[in-house]
Amino acid sequence: MNLLLLLAVLCLGTALATPKFDQTFSAEWHQWKSTHRRLYGTNEEEWRRAIWEKNMRMIQLHNGEYSNGQHGFSMEMNAFGDMTNEEFRQVVNGYRHQKHKKGRLFQEPLMLKIPKSVDWREKGCVTPVKNQYIKENGGLDSEESYPYEAKDGSCKYRAEFAVANDTGFVDIPQQEKALMKAVATVGPISVAMDASHPSLQFYSS
Numbered sequence: 001m002n003l004l005l006l007l008a009v010l011c012l013g014t015a016l017a018t019p020k021f022d023q024t025f026s027a028e029w030h031q032w033k034s035t036h037r038r039l040y041g042t043n044e045e046e047w048r049r050a051i052w053e054k055n056m057r058m059i060q061l062h063n064g065e066y067s068n069g070q071h072g073f074s075m076e077m078n079a080f081g082d083m084t085n086e087e088f089r090q091v092v093n094g095y096r097h098q099k100h101k102k103g104r105l106f107q108e109p110l111m112l113k114i115p116k117s118v119d120w121r122e123k124g125c126v127t128p129v130k131n132q133y134i135k136e137n138g139g140l141d142s143e144e145s146y147p148y149e150a151k152d153g154s155c156k157y158r159a160e161f162a163v164a165n166d167t168g169f170v171d172i173p174q175q176e177k178a179l180m181k182a183v184a185t186v187g188p189i190s191v192a193m194d195a196s197h198p199s200l201q202f203y204s205s
Contacts, residue, residue, distance in 0.1 A: 028077075032052065043056075048082040049082075055077070056081070073199070075203060077202065134165060134166045139157070139162030141162075
């Protein structure tokens with residue numbers, strides 16, 4: 001009798017320890033793993049799916065509120081879907097301000113009438129976001145000579161097709177007016193921002 005009771009307790013413990021997943025997410029989960037080339041061991045798969053489902057529910061809740069006018073932006077699942085926000089901050093948010101490195105100070109144009117809007121994409125000056133390393137690589141190919149592939153592999157960069165390089169930087173005073181003038185007269189501006197909030201982990205548009 002005691003043996004049967006022990007077996008029953010063990011079976012109950014195993015059942016309780018097995019994560020209960022939302023089966024309505026199963027097709028999306030497998031598609032997400034395929035898209036982002038995720039391969040896990042059994043234990044890690046359960047842990048990562050639990051995180052992914054939690055993030056998916058958060059995204060769905062946010063987008064429902066967005067549709068009702070409660071937010072000004074939407075969210076969507078992406079390559080960070082199996083990360084907790086703590087992991088995301090550790091992996092992605094690596095910016096460290098280097099106070100000893102100073103660029104030349106931006107000289108604001110005098111008597112400039114700032115336009116209401118400027119879109120440098122219309123002039124072909126902005127490409128989709130990429131994980132680039134222009135400075136260390138010594139240059140950047142054109143989109144025509146080396147289309148972006150968005151996958152891991154050896155770089156096929158050819159210096160003879162380089163169309164841009166990183167030659168330095170200029171500091172802009174921390175004022176909105178100065179930033180507006182720089183955008184209007186210089187071109188696209190690179191900025192650093194705190195992207196640790198969960199909404200930015202899955203920001204869409």
